[in-house]
Amino acid sequence: MNLNIKYFGQIAEITNKNEESIEFSGLxxxxxxxxxxxxxxxxxxxxxxxxxxxxxxxxxxxxxxxxIALLPPFSGG
Numbered sequence: 001m002n003l004n005i006k007y008f009g010q011i012a013e014i015t016n017k018n019e020e021s022i023e024f025s026g027l028x029x030x031x032x033x034x035x036x037x038x039x040x041x042x043x044x045x046x047x048x049x050x051x052x053x054x055x056x057x058x059x060x061x062x063x064x065x066x067x068i069a070l071l072p073p074f075s076g077g
Contacts, residue, residue, distance in 0.1 A: 001025070002066065003032070009072040014042045030059035032068065048072050 006019045024032055029050055037044050049056050053065035 004067050006069040011070045029061045
């Protein structure tokens with residue numbers, strides 16, 4: 001399946017892009033992260049959350065949507 005991956009903040013700095021489309025044949029979020037870690041090794045050292053179709057998901061969540069976002073920690077006030 002073709003996934004649209006969006007990167008924000010320090011994650012976008014690591015990947016040098018705000019978004020990209022990739023072909024992914026896995027089933028769960030952790031498999032996608034393994035693909036991204038092999039492509040962008042510095043991601044392994046960063047804390048971030050993953051959102052699928054604008055909802056936060058964990059690594060064992062099945063990929064069911066075409067939009068994935070990697071969100072760095074943020075604070076509000």
